Amino acid sequence: MxxxxxxxxxxxxxxxxxxxxxxxxxxxxxxxxxxxxxxxxxxxxxxxxxxxxxxxxxxxxxxxxxxxxxxxxxxxxxxxxxxxxxxxxxxxxxxxxxxxxxxxxxxxxxxxxxxxxxxxxxxxxSTVRGLTKASGRHGTRIWNELHTTKFEKVTHFYRDALEWDLLSLSDTDEFRYQSYGQGPNAKAGIFDISGQPDPKPGWRTYFAVTDTDKALALAKNLGAKVLKQAQDSPFGRMAVLADPTGAEFSIIQTVPA
CATH class of the missing domain: 3.10.180.10 (2,3-Dihydroxybiphenyl 1,2-Dioxygenase, domain 1)
Incomplete structure (x- = not known):
C-alpha cells in the first residue's frame, strides 16, 4: 500500500x-x-x-x-x-x-x-507543485481506495476510460477487491462493499500513523467520531473515522517490510 x-x-x-x-x-x-x-x-x-x-x-x-x-x-x-x-x-x-x-x-x-x-x-x-507522494511517513497520505456497490460496472469504467491495469486480489462473495498495480507498485484499489453492513460508496483516503490505537484515542479526544474501531489486516492495523465536521478518512499503521 x-x-x-x-x-x-x-x-x-x-x-x-x-x-x-x-x-x-x-x-x-x-x-x-x-x-x-x-x-x-x-x-x-x-x-x-x-x-x-x-x-x-x-x-x-x-x-x-x-x-x-x-x-x-x-x-x-x-x-x-x-x-x-x-x-x-x-x-x-x-x-x-x-x-x-x-x-x-x-x-x-x-x-x-x-x-x-x-x-x-x-x-x-504543469509542475511538480501540488503533488504528494504516498511515502508512509506518519501523517501523510498512503493509500486511496474506491468503495462501490456496482463493482463490475466501476472496474470496467476505470479499465476502459482511464486505462487502469487492474489485478484481482480476491474474488469471493465475502471479499471482492481489485488493485491498480500490485505489491510495492500498487497505486489504488477498488473494493466491492455491496455485502458490507451499511455500505457507503465513495473514495476513501488512508493516512499513515505510527500507532493506530494512540492516533484513534487522540482523534476521539479532538472531536472525531469512530466509524470502525481499530482492527488488524494483512496491510496493517487500521481504523475509520469522521473528523469533527463529518469528513470520513482512515488511518493505518503499516506492517514493517
Missing part, C-alpha cells in the same frame, strides 16, 4: 479536504498529524495548503454554506491530459462534473464521475 509518483498514469496524486469549518479542520489535523498551514495562514482563507515539515500533504478548501456537498476528502488522479481524460470518461459511461479548468502556472483541473456518479478529481500538472 505504497507508491511513488512517476509519469502520469491516472494514479492518485493528492487529496483535498472540503470543509465547512476551515479553522476547526486546521486545528484538528494539526493536532492529530502535526500538519501546519503555509505562510502563517490562520484558517480563515478559502484555500490553504497543509504541510508536514516542508512536505505538502493536502489542501483544504472552504465548503460554502450554500453548497449541496457534504464535507469530504477528495481524491485527485494525475493525468497527462485532463481534456482527453474527461472526454474518455464521458465516452465510457461516466460524466464530467467540472470541465477542465486551467489554474495559472500550476496545471489543469477537472472533476469526473464514474457511471454510478462517484466523483474523482483529475489533475494535469
Amino acid at each position: 505504497m507508491q511513488e509518483l512517476g509519469q502520469p498514469g491516472a494514479e492518485p496524486c493528492r487529496v483535498d479536504l472540503l470543509t465547512g469549518d476551515m479553522k476547526r479542520s486546521v486545528d484538528f489535523y494539526g493536532r492529530l498529524f502535526g500538519w501546519k498551514t503555509s505562510g502563517g495562514n490562520s484558517g480563515t482563507e478559502d484555500s490553504i495548503d497543509m504541510y508536514l515539515g516542508d512536505e505538502l500533504v493536502a489542501g483544504f478548501l472552504n465548503n460554502d454554506s450554500g453548497s449541496e456537498c457534504s464535507d469530504a476528502w477528495v481524491t485527485y488522479l494525475n493525468v497527462a491530459d485532463a481534456h482527453a481524460a474527461s472526454y474518455s470518461a464521458g465516452m465510457y459511461g461516466g460524466c464530467v462534473f467540472l470541465q477542465p479548468l486551467e489554474i495559472q502556472g500550476q496545471g489543469t483541473l477537472a472533476m469526473i464521475g464514474d457511471p454510478t456518479g462517484i466523483g474523482v478529481g483529475l489533475w494535469q500538472s
Whole structure:
C-alpha cells in the first residue's frame, strides 16, 4: 500500500479536504498529524495548503454554506491530459462534473464521475507543485481506495476510460477487491462493499500513523467520531473515522517490510 509518483498514469496524486469549518479542520489535523498551514495562514482563507515539515500533504478548501456537498476528502488522479481524460470518461459511461479548468502556472483541473456518479478529481500538472507522494511517513497520505456497490460496472469504467491495469486480489462473495498495480507498485484499489453492513460508496483516503490505537484515542479526544474501531489486516492495523465536521478518512499503521 505504497507508491511513488512517476509519469502520469491516472494514479492518485493528492487529496483535498472540503470543509465547512476551515479553522476547526486546521486545528484538528494539526493536532492529530502535526500538519501546519503555509505562510502563517490562520484558517480563515478559502484555500490553504497543509504541510508536514516542508512536505505538502493536502489542501483544504472552504465548503460554502450554500453548497449541496457534504464535507469530504477528495481524491485527485494525475493525468497527462485532463481534456482527453474527461472526454474518455464521458465516452465510457461516466460524466464530467467540472470541465477542465486551467489554474495559472500550476496545471489543469477537472472533476469526473464514474457511471454510478462517484466523483474523482483529475489533475494535469504543469509542475511538480501540488503533488504528494504516498511515502508512509506518519501523517501523510498512503493509500486511496474506491468503495462501490456496482463493482463490475466501476472496474470496467476505470479499465476502459482511464486505462487502469487492474489485478484481482480476491474474488469471493465475502471479499471482492481489485488493485491498480500490485505489491510495492500498487497505486489504488477498488473494493466491492455491496455485502458490507451499511455500505457507503465513495473514495476513501488512508493516512499513515505510527500507532493506530494512540492516533484513534487522540482523534476521539479532538472531536472525531469512530466509524470502525481499530482492527488488524494483512496491510496493517487500521481504523475509520469522521473528523469533527463529518469528513470520513482512515488511518493505518503499516506492517514493517
